[in-house]
Amino acid sequence: MRVLHIITGLGVGGAEQQLRLLVRHLPVTCDVITLTNPGPVADGLAADGVRVTDLGMRGNRDLRALFSLVRWIRAGRYDVVHTHLYRACVYGRIAARLAGVRAVVATEHSLCATRLEGRTLNAGIRALYLATERLGRATVAVSPTGAGLLRDWGVPDKRIRVVPNGIDASRFRFDEVRRKEARAFYGVPEDAYVVGGIGRLVSAKRFDVVVRAVAALPGDVRLVLAGSGPEEETLRRIARELGIADRVVFTGELPYLPDPRIDAPELPALLSALDVVAAPGTDETFGLAVLEALAAGLPVLYTSAPALADLPPDAAPGAQRLASGAETFARELLRLRTAGPGERAVPDAVRHYSIESTARQLMDVYTAALAAGGSTWK
Structure with a gap:
């Protein structure tokens, strides 16, 4: 199985460091694309032997990044595309579907009752989130509390999976x-x-x-x-x-x-x-x-x-x-x-929250997404 992780940035943040830890424990081939800010976590991933690509995205409306993502996904012949953080989830889901990959998984790392990754929630953010969420097979919440917030937003329960963060x-x-x-x-x-x-x-x-x-x-x-x-x-x-x-x-x-x-x-x-x-x-x-x-x-x-x-x-x-x-x-x-x-x-x-357990649960999500979408590359 080949998995492409797409994330908004790779500075020293909780979601970014969780991704590095997770990639270390997933029993599949993983590549990582960061839309911008290839910070210290990018160097850490590279030191771990992971291929990391920076798209150099210049802002939320830099549509060149979308077409670059499509090309990368097609060239890499990935079975699963896994997106992390809001901007990467929006662009990554669209790009994956344009590239022909239907096994798309997103992890919602930072959804709170009133904020999303520090942004104050508003109707525009919610509308764009829900429109692109429908392009994926599963949206992962890191806690039952987060899953409840996703349901309240309007994400169908059948697409929500709870896979907690893990620690070593x-x-x-x-x-x-x-x-x-x-x-x-x-x-x-x-x-x-x-x-x-x-x-x-x-x-x-x-x-x-x-x-x-x-x-x-x-x-x-x-x-x-x-x-x-x-x-x-x-x-x-x-x-x-x-x-x-x-x-x-x-x-x-x-x-x-x-x-x-x-x-x-x-x-x-x-x-x-x-x-x-x-x-x-x-x-x-x-x-x-x-x-x-x-x-x-x-x-x-x-x-x-x-x-x-x-x-x-x-x-x-x-x-x-x-x-x-x-x-x-x-x-x-x-x-x-x-x-x-x-x-x-x-x-x-x-x-209870070991990273090994988190990796096993996420592999189950990948397997189910592939089973639902079928294999893209023959």
Whole structure:
């Protein structure tokens, strides 16, 4: 089986890094096309031996990309086309059908109740999404919560498949050496109590709540924000105004896997350096950062994580759901700091979302799509 993955960009984002991890575990031949921004994940895929092509798309209305995609799909004689992220799903579905491939699968990584990949949802976005969604065989939601949103949008239930994000838990296992190295790299004292925030620095993540919470805590508490985005300067300003700029570290985007282009510890190493992860975002599709923190054996304070909502309450005893407010987070962070470090145990929730299981489930989706559409290339 030959599978072509089409994605909007390959910067260091959750969907992009999930794609790299997935390709490593799929037992099929995979190529990847990025419409634009062949960032560090593109280099990582290439290092893994995956053929990566950048179309150099110049904007949402660059129709040349559509015809380039058609040519690539025909030349590659792919059995399945799998699209990721909104722009790639729109262009990729159309191109695949024009090229004669009917086994088209899309994964909806970032659909929330009011936003799609950070965009505020409106009638135009929904209409274009639904018009092109009909060209595919299956739309994959990464959680039952996401599947419900797709149904509410008008996607037929028969085309929705739930295949959760997966993690390679072994990579996130706590390591004392990595803890010391990461703290030294960022200038964080070994005896500091370190709160982490993981994800895009956008308003929906509400990292301002964590900044304000840390400002209310004793001076030995540090905050490390791993990610980048348009809210970074706002968060820096809030930290300065609260007088804790010297207690907040901004790492920028960090890869899941070692990357020669990024001179910094990868994300799993950073998680070893933390004592707790705070995730006050209220509009999440899955909650991958919460699971990664749990895989590192960390306690987690969160507001929204569909990945945990879909599991029994005892699947993640180290995770506590809170209302998204600075006072609430400050109180619980202080409680955890006072209690001291506990055993870094990995809960059942992490094992439930193994990348091997995700790859097997996705292969079932591919097989069903091929069976429904038949083979294109004879």
